[in-house]
Amino acid sequence: MAGLEECEANLVVYLHPSKAKCADDAILSELSSLLFTYNETFGGVVLAYDPKIRSNLAKILPGVYPFFGVQLKAKLLLFNPKPDMVLEGEVVKLTPHSIHAVVLGFSSAVIADDDIRDEFKHKSKSGEEVYFSRTNRKHKIKVGTILRFSVKSFDEEILHISGSLLAHHTGCARWLDKNLDEWSRADSTATKRATGDGKQENDRLMIDGETSLQNDEQIVKSKKRRKGHT
Amino acid sequence: MGAPDMDELCFTDSELDLHVRNALNAAIQGDCDFYNQLVAVIHHKERLSAEEVALLVTCLKAVAGAVSCIHIVHHRSLLAAILGMSLWDYGTDVMDALVELLVSLASSNGEYVDLCLEMLVVNFMPPDTPYYASNFMELLKQPRGLSKKTQVLDRVHSTLKDISNVVPLSPLRLEKILRDQMPKIFTKEPIMAMYVENMLRLESGAMGELVGSTVLVTIMDRLIELDVEIAWEDILQDDFHKGIFDMELEDFEGSADHIEQDGYELTREALIQRFFCGNLVAEKLDSLMVLTFEHLKSCFENGRLVQVYEILLQSFQKTVLTAYKSKFAQFVMFYACSLDPENCGQMLANALIDIFVGGVNPEWRMSSVAYLASYLARAKCIPVSFVAAILERVVNWCFSYCKNQDGDINPKAHKVFYAGCQATMYVLCFRMKQMLAVPRLKSQLQLMRIDDILGHPLRPLQVCLPSIVEEFLRLAKANHIFSLPETPDDHGLLESEHSRVFGGIERLDMFFPFDPCLLRKCDRYIRPNYVYWSMVRSTYDEDDEEGTSDEDIADAYDHGNGISIPDDGSDRSYDEGNSDADEFDCALDKMSITPRDSSHKFGGRMQRFVQMPSKIRPSMSPESL
Numbered sequence: 001m002a003g004l005e006e007c008e009a010n011l012v013v014y015l016h017p018s019k020a021k022c023a024d025d026a027i028l029s030e031l032s033s034l035l036f037t038y039n040e041t042f043g044g045v046v047l048a049y050d051p052k053i054r055s056n057l058a059k060i061l062p063g064v065y066p067f068f069g070v071q072l073k074a075k076l077l078l079f080n081p082k083p084d085m086v087l088e089g090e091v092v093k094l095t096p097h098s099i100h101a102v103v104l105g106f107s108s109a110v111i112a113d114d115d116i117r118d119e120f121k122h123k124s125k126s127g128e129e130v131y132f133s134r135t136n137r138k139h140k141i142k143v144g145t146i147l148r149f150s151v152k153s154f155d156e157e158i159l160h161i162s163g164s165l166l167a168h169h170t171g172c173a174r175w176l177d178k179n180l181d182e183w184s185r186a187d188s189t190a191t192k193r194a195t196g197d198g199k200q201e202n203d204r205l206m207i208d209g210e211t212s213l214q215n216d217e218q219i220v221k222s223k224k225r226r227k228g229h230t
Numbered sequence: 231m232g233a234p235d236m237d238e239l240c241f242t243d244s245e246l247d248l249h250v251r252n253a254l255n256a257a258i259q260g261d262c263d264f265y266n267q268l269v270a271v272i273h274h275k276e277r278l279s280a281e282e283v284a285l286l287v288t289c290l291k292a293v294a295g296a297v298s299c300i301h302i303v304h305h306r307s308l309l310a311a312i313l314g315m316s317l318w319d320y321g322t323d324v325m326d327a328l329v330e331l332l333v334s335l336a337s338s339n340g341e342y343v344d345l346c347l348e349m350l351v352v353n354f355m356p357p358d359t360p361y362y363a364s365n366f367m368e369l370l371k372q373p374r375g376l377s378k379k380t381q382v383l384d385r386v387h388s389t390l391k392d393i394s395n396v397v398p399l400s401p402l403r404l405e406k407i408l409r410d411q412m413p414k415i416f417t418k419e420p421i422m423a424m425y426v427e428n429m430l431r432l433e434s435g436a437m438g439e440l441v442g443s444t445v446l447v448t449i450m451d452r453l454i455e456l457d458v459e460i461a462w463e464d465i466l467q468d469d470f471h472k473g474i475f476d477m478e479l480e481d482f483e484g485s486a487d488h489i490e491q492d493g494y495e496l497t498r499e500a501l502i503q504r505f506f507c508g509n510l511v512a513e514k515l516d517s518l519m520v521l522t523f524e525h526l527k528s529c530f531e532n533g534r535l536v537q538v539y540e541i542l543l544q545s546f547q548k549t550v551l552t553a554y555k556s557k558f559a560q561f562v563m564f565y566a567c568s569l570d571p572e573n574c575g576q577m578l579a580n581a582l583i584d585i586f587v588g589g590v591n592p593e594w595r596m597s598s599v600a601y602l603a604s605y606l607a608r609a610k611c612i613p614v615s616f617v618a619a620i621l622e623r624v625v626n627w628c629f630s631y632c633k634n635q636d637g638d639i640n641p642k643a644h645k646v647f648y649a650g651c652q653a654t655m656y657v658l659c660f661r662m663k664q665m666l667a668v669p670r671l672k673s674q675l676q677l678m679r680i681d682d683i684l685g686h687p688l689r690p691l692q693v694c695l696p697s698i699v700e701e702f703l704r705l706a707k708a709n710h711i712f713s714l715p716e717t718p719d720d721h722g723l724l725e726s727e728h729s730r731v732f733g734g735i736e737r738l739d740m741f742f743p744f745d746p747c748l749l750r751k752c753d754r755y756i757r758p759n760y761v762y763w764s765m766v767r768s769t770y771d772e773d774d775e776e777g778t779s780d781e782d783i784a785d786a787y788d789h790g791n792g793i794s795i796p797d798d799g800s801d802r803s804y805d806e807g808n809s810d811a812d813e814f815d816c817a818l819d820k821m822s823i824t825p826r827d828s829s830h831k832f833g834g835r836m837q838r839f840v841q842m843p844s845k846i847r848p849s850m851s852p853e854s855l
Contacts, residue, residue: 018590036399093337093396097247097295100337100396108397110337112298159399160340 001088003081003151009042009074011051012059014067023058027051027070036106038156044078045159047104051075079104081151081161088173091145094129096122099165101147107159111149115164120171136182139175146173246288247295254299254308265308268293272311275319283324290327297331297338309342313349316357317382325381329389337396346393347404351411353386354428355421367420383428391436401440408432408441409448415455419514426452426518430525433538443541449522450545453559456515460557515558516749523565523755530569539566539574543581551585551597560601560743561756564609568759571611578605579612579620586650587627596649596738599624603653604744607660610759614664618671621657622678624650629679632686641693641732648732651683651690652739655702660766662705672711681712693728695739 019026034046051074058068081087081103089101089109099111120131120141133139141147149163149170165171168183176183253264271289274282293300293312302309312335317325336346356362362369369375394400408429413422426449432438433445529535546563550556567575582605585598602624606617628650641648658665665671684691691699691714706712733739746762747753 036402095295095334098298098334098338102396102398106398108337108340108399110339112338114298155340158340158343158397158403160343160397162339 002085003079003087004047005044005078005080007042007076007078009076011072011074012069013072014061014069015058017066017068020068023070024053027053027072031074036159038159042076042078044080045107046076047079048077049074079107081107081154083151083153085151086148086170087151087161087163088146088148091141091143091147094122094131094141094143096124096129099131099141099147101149101163103161107161109149109161109163111163111165115152115162115166117166117168120165133171136175136179139172139179141172147171148173148176243291243295246292250289250292251296251299254296254301254305258301258304265305269307269311272308272315275315278320283321286320287323287327290324290331294327294331294334297334300335300338302339302341309345313345315349316359317353317385318356318362318378319359322381325385329385329392332389333392333396336393336400340397343393343397343400344403344407347390347400348407348411350386350390350393351404351407353382354411354425355413370420383431386428387431387435390432394437394440401437404437405441405444408444412448412452415452415459415511415514419510419517422514423517423521426521430521434525434528434532442538446538446541447545449518450542450549450559450562453515453518453522453562454549454553454556456511456518457556457559458553459511460509460515462555462557512749516751519558519562519749520751520755522562523752526562526566526569535566535570536573539570539577542566543577547581547585551601552594555737555741556743558747558749558752561747561749561752564605564744565755567605567609568611568756571609571613575605575609575612576616579616583620583623586646587623592646593734593738595646597741599646599649599653600738600741601743603656604742606657608744608761610761614661614668614671617657617661618665618674621654621661622674624654625678625680625683628654628683632683632688635686635688638687639689639693639728641728642734644688645732645734645738647688648690648693649738652694652698654680654683655694655698656742659698659701659705660761660763662709662711663766666709666711676711681714684712684714693732695729 013027013030015023015026015030028051031046031049031051034049036045036047038045051072053070053072055071058070061067061069087103087109089103089107091099091101093100097113099116101109101111103109116131119133119135121134123130123132128142131141147165147170149165150167152162152164154161169176171183249264250268253268256262257265268289271285272293274286278286290312293308300308312328312331315328317328320328332346332350335342356366370379390400390404394404411425412429413425429445429449433442526535526538529538542563546560550560550563553559563578567578579602582598582602586595586602589595589598602620606612606620628647631644631647631650635644635647637643662675665675691703703714706714729739730737733741746760747756
């Protein structure tokens with residue numbers, strides 16, 4: 001899935017002297033405090049980390065409390081959706097005016113009715129809400145469907161995504177994967193040019209929200225950033 | 231009231247949605263007519279007629295359909311009107327429409343999540359309007375008020391759940407809001423109790439895993455805040471404790487008949503009243519503790535007590551243990567341990583001994599060993615073998631400490647050591663009989679280096695509280711268990727010069743955290759698993775009789791000196807208000823609170839063993855501070 005990237009960061013974690021006995025745990029808990037929050041230094045939301053401590057030597061800061069800085073290299077998994085990226089999420093709620101999905105289990109995404117293309121029509125059948133496509137009756141969006149949508153905006157504070165289903169390559173991920181020909185034919189050449197073929201290639205690699213890492217070159221980028229942490 | 235047009239118009243749902251959207255969009259352009267009417271409808275909350283209710287519901291639903299058009303800057307007045315609504319002011323129709331709108335609003339844009347959650351949390355309590363502020367208590371007693379409460383709170387909780395389904399990170403925000411909105415300690419009791427009730431409901435609900443630890447920690451923090459609000463002087467007013475103590479002597483000497491006499495009844499009642507009625511904070515604390523106890527009980531029944539307890543224990547170590555002589559809040563731990571002594575009790579004892587043995591801050595170490603001693607002495611359901619094992623660790627630490635010391639008495643420098651010694655003696659005062667009854671434990675006790683420690687040149691016997699030392703020596707002598715040096719001379723003294731010094735400014739020498747609980751409602755929960763000094767003392771009356779069997783001792787632990795204390799708290803019905811109150815009074819008689827004047831000798835020398843303080847006041851005299 002787009003929006004995920006792995007990076008390698010050189011960090012210095014400053015620990016309180018009381019943590020000297022259990023520096024490893026203290027480092028992990030410091031890193032855990034980064035999880036699920038947007039971090040400007042890394043340019044994304046940290047989802048996972050894998051630290052490697054570079055040496056046993058730590059630099060002690062002069063001061064009333066002699067904090068000590070441990071240098072480490074950490075592999076971080078970052079999530080940073082940008083406008084027009086294509087993401088996938090599980091639909092949790094449908095209303096006549098909106099579709100609500102959860103991306104990667106933590107980030108909420110909403111698609112307002114203005115951003116749902118006219119092809120989709122809302123229907124409530126015996127209490128069960130469903131969006132179905134007028135052109136392809138089998139293309140349906142229900143609660144539990146894995147939805148592929150493009151990003152309109154991303155609220156970094158609460159990690160809220162506003163999405164859109166206007167493009168033809170968005171909708172129920174399973175249907176899109178199975179019926180590649182139909183929607184790519186329907187897709188106008190203009191849209192193709194705008195989104196780019198590479199992106200569609202990339203999209204095809206994912207099934208059910210899981211990221212396939214076969215195409216490493218596109219997904220994994222290495223970044224070296226430095227961060228001072230107190 | 232606005233919106234005359236709306237009354238007359240006839241719309242379908244989708245048309246209405248469209249109108250509201252247009253109104254919202256027009257307001258951004260500067261045309262606010264319809265928008266203002268909409269705000270006015272939502273604002274109107276008093277004495278709504280059926281038509282007005284219908285109009286309000288329709289408007290709320292229409293706004294819910296148009297949330298994507300709401301803009302946080304341009305539609306501030308609309309948002310303020312919606313978020314200013316209180317579920318308590320409306321019937322179920324409006325409530326349903328409102329919570330639906332909140333879910334839509336919270337899920338439409340990240341900016342609204344906090345606002346919606348905050349509004350729901352505010353609805354934990356009735357609004358601060360004159361109507362609710364004055365009638366709230368009466369209202370809650372009536373079926374109408376109760377059903378209102380259920381209606382509102384059920385919706386609040388289900389909505390929080392719905393929001394978290396759509397916005398998975400909302401519990402993270404909720405944690406902070408729960409902490410911030412928690413009523414301050416001076417809030418009225420029913421309001422505060424209601425908030426805590428709701429927090430605990432969240433903890434046991436679907437979101438418990440996510441917000442549970444914050445909830446428990448926040449509640450513990452509030453308990454300790456209330457606790458420190460109650461000054462020691464409030465509990466230990468001169469005549470108050472003197473009166474209790476006098477009655478204890480009466481009670482000890484003879485029969486329960488004395489207590490029944492009118493004169494005593496009056497005085498005692500008056501004394502309890504004096505502590506309680508003047509003390510709103512104590513009442514508040516009492517109710518909150520009871521709510522917490524009930525919650526722990528339900529956790530125990532659902533098999534998740536250990537999980538909750540782990541959080542409590544962490545919070546206990548951070549707040550209660552480090553607070554200056556907490557008086558009541560620690561009974562939350564005691565109660566949890568009495569529910570599950572196997573797991574919780576052992577976790578508490580192990581955590582405390584770890585702090586005592588390996589802690590950094592000497593005050594915390596002393597305080598933790600005081601908690602440990604008090605717990606081991608007072609908790610009825612912990613096995614004696616476990617008491618012996620923990621005691622051995624305390625003794626071993628003390629032994630290895632004094633082995634390396636060769637100085638003379640120095641209460642200040644070796645205060646942790648003296649605290650350890652005092653704790654050992656205190657536990658043995660309560661448990662020695664039980665240990666000696668089991669041959670294996672007896673030999674374990676004899677193998678501990680207690681004689682070496684107490685006979686060391688640091689002379690703990692002269693430094694620890696004379697009342698404890700004396701009782702301990704009397705017991706040791708009677709049972710021929712330790713070979714100890716001569717008793718110090720200061721018979722009958724509660725505290726000595728040395729003990730004051732080692733206790734330091736905090737008087738940790740006088741700290742017995744699990745002394746009988748003075749909170750009336752809490753006491754009912756604590757008592758079934760509590761060991762009163764009178765219960766232990768009664769076993770010593772049989773000293774002369776040969777071959778006291780285990781059963782006798784067990785009996786004495788169950789039926790102490792005339793009060794019957796059931797083995798199993800669950801058999802008891804806590805609703806029997808009158809009988810419980812009587813029992814509580816009766817138990818208060820069993821506390822011997824020492825007189826304020828420490829030089830005053832209570833009890834004659836003949837009855838010295840009665841003097842074991844089951845409730846010791848801290849010295850509040852200026853010179854000791």
